[in-house]
Amino acid sequence: MPKFAKLLNDHMLRIRASNNDVAQKIDVDRLTIGNWKSGSLPNKKNHDKVVACADYLRLTDEETKKFLTAAGFYEEYVLSGDLAEAIFVDYIQRLFIRLSQVNPYPVMLLLTQANWDEPPCRNAILARAKQIYLPKNVLHIHPPASLTVDSDSYFAHLGKQCEMECVKKDYDFEKILKERVEKTNQLFLLVSRFEQGVPSLGKHLASIIRNISETYPNRFHVMLCGGEKLAALKYQNGSLSLLNFAEVEHWPELGSAEVKAWCEHRFKEVPLNEGLVNKLLEVSGGHPQLLNKCLAFQRDFPLRDVMADYPEELSQSDDLWQLFLPFKQEPDIRQQVCEWLKRQG
Structure with a gap:
């Protein structure tokens, strides 16, 4: 199997994405995805489609580089481990100082615009976290994008990201995460792309985070990255909100x-x-x-x-156009954007 086809198959399998899922996200016919998976290389005019595909498949910088090279395109991302340590340095330092001051439950909601919790911004947070907590005490998870994933698969996916291969369901994930906290003085967890995937499972993840935070005061340090839906977990239901105790910060421009x-x-x-x-x-x-x-x-x-x-x-x-796709899909938000544009005009 050609390298690009193998990479595409492997990455789609990793997030359990169907041909139709990918085709809809990057605005191509599902037969195009089928052809790519069967060995056809993308047309040179489809460069942006392949980049969008890499973004939807949640590829890292290194994976994106290999993906684009295998597709026959000019290297889009130049890798450098130093970049994560060169951007938002002062802000991220203050962010962790603020997190350490949140007692007794150091949980922070980091509200961002779309794609702001991606590499290298996300890597900058993780690089600083590893300096503070040591690499072995830093975990990073991002929920699966699929809207059809079931609970067991959802938490098994999160478990693998934390090298918890024995996680089969939500109970396993919570139990092993608690065990990790018990083995160290402080454990740090970064949750990026919190809003993607099944909303009810995202809320379930939030409830697990809350439970562990309350069980181990000042020992479970958490940053969750997202936007409006994440903010709703703090404000929507007042004192009954899942993360009503969390500190809120906004990612700078x-x-x-x-x-x-x-x-x-x-x-x-x-x-x-x-x-x-x-x-x-x-x-x-x-x-x-x-x-x-x-x-x-x-x-x-x-x-x-x-x-x-x-x-x-x-x-x-x-x-x-990918950034505007959510507005197109939700009529209420689309109407709001139209009103903003009229005011600008």
């Missing part, structure tokens, strides 16, 4: 230092100055995924005018 670090580690050939940095931040809205696209434009088309040409380029990008 990208600044000049982050853009420079991003460029240094992923786009070394792009010469930056403060004027260009400010333009890139304005055009991308400071969104990591769109900033990455803008830096790629700057690398490939250095003579193009950022303010005049990039908005049009971004408007044709699948990355941007």
